[in-house]
Amino acid sequence: MKKFLFLLLIIASSVVAQTSDELFNNANDLYKNENIEEAIELYKKIESQGIVSSELYYNLGNSYYKLNKVGPSIYYYEKALKINPLNEDVKNNLVFAKRLALDNIEELPKTIFQKFNKNWLQKLSYNDWAIVTVVFSFLGSLLFLFFYFSDSPSKKRFYFMTSTFSFLLLIFSFLITYNQYTVTKKNKVAIVFAIKTAVRNAPTLNSEEVFTLHEGTKVIVLDRLDDWRKIKLADGKLGWIIADEIKLLNNF
Incomplete structure (x- = not known):
């Protein structure tokens, strides 16, 4: 009975994979033929199946960009980059999509370590760094x-030095993995989906409006209260926004 159930599970997984591949290919054909909205429907259908793919999010970003929908296009390009930070096509298209956004927010000056972290260490996701850690662990062992x-003293000396160096790299990569994981979980990134929205100094509609944001702006979600979210911008500004007017890149 267990073998039969296991076989059914394999068959079901295979059918789902085939269906997703067929939907993806059909969506690509629709996109090529300029049937953008129909292509989006199929891409979203794949997404609703729980499929996580950099290519899927990239194509969704391209589709929304074709329709001049700034928020969704930036949102899906960012999701694609979270899976594959080294994808140059996504990076280039994200630059073009951001040019359509109305808000021009200058980032606060970064320290040398922050610049190094962003320009080099964040080239890999924490999952990629975890793989690097495992590789150094295996190599060191x-x-x-x-x-x-x-038996040879010279070989012993060589293997001792290289194994020590591998274990040092193991510790270093582990610390990077932990740091990247902590930053990812702590910084809940969201994209503004509302065409225009007011950010207030308190989570109430009658509170003072401190600034205005437009579709496509990236924010960091710091806290939540009922239907409100406390956000932070790249320039350090803080405020409260209605939850439905932003969309998180990852679960809160």
Whole structure:
């Protein structure tokens, strides 16, 4: 009975994969033929199946960009980059999409470490850094075994030095992985979907309006209260926005 259920599970997974591939190919054909809205419907249908794919989000971003929908296009380009930070096509298209956004927000000056982190360490996601950590762990263990079983003093010295270096890289990559994971979980990034929205100094409609945001602006969600979200901009400004007017890139 267990074998039968396991076989059914494999078959079901295979059918879902085939269906998703067919939908993706059909959506691509619709996109090529300029049937953008129909293509979006199929891409969204794939997304509703729980499929997570940089290519899927990239195509959704392109589709919304074709329709001049700034918020959704930036949103899906950002989601694609979270999965594959090295995708140059997504980066280039995101630059064009951001030019359509009305808000020009200058980032606060970064420290040397923050610049290094953004320009180099964040090239890989925390999942990628976790893989690097596992690789150094395996390499360090293997080199230590070579050191332990080697008879030659010169080889022992070589394997000891290289295994030590591998373990140091293991610790370094682990710290980076933990830091990237913490930053990702702490910084809840969202995109403004409302064409225009007021940001207030308190989570009430009768509170003072501190500034205005437009579709496509990226914000960091710091807190939540009922139907309101406390946000922070890249320039350090803080305020409260109605939750329905932004969309999180990851779950809160």
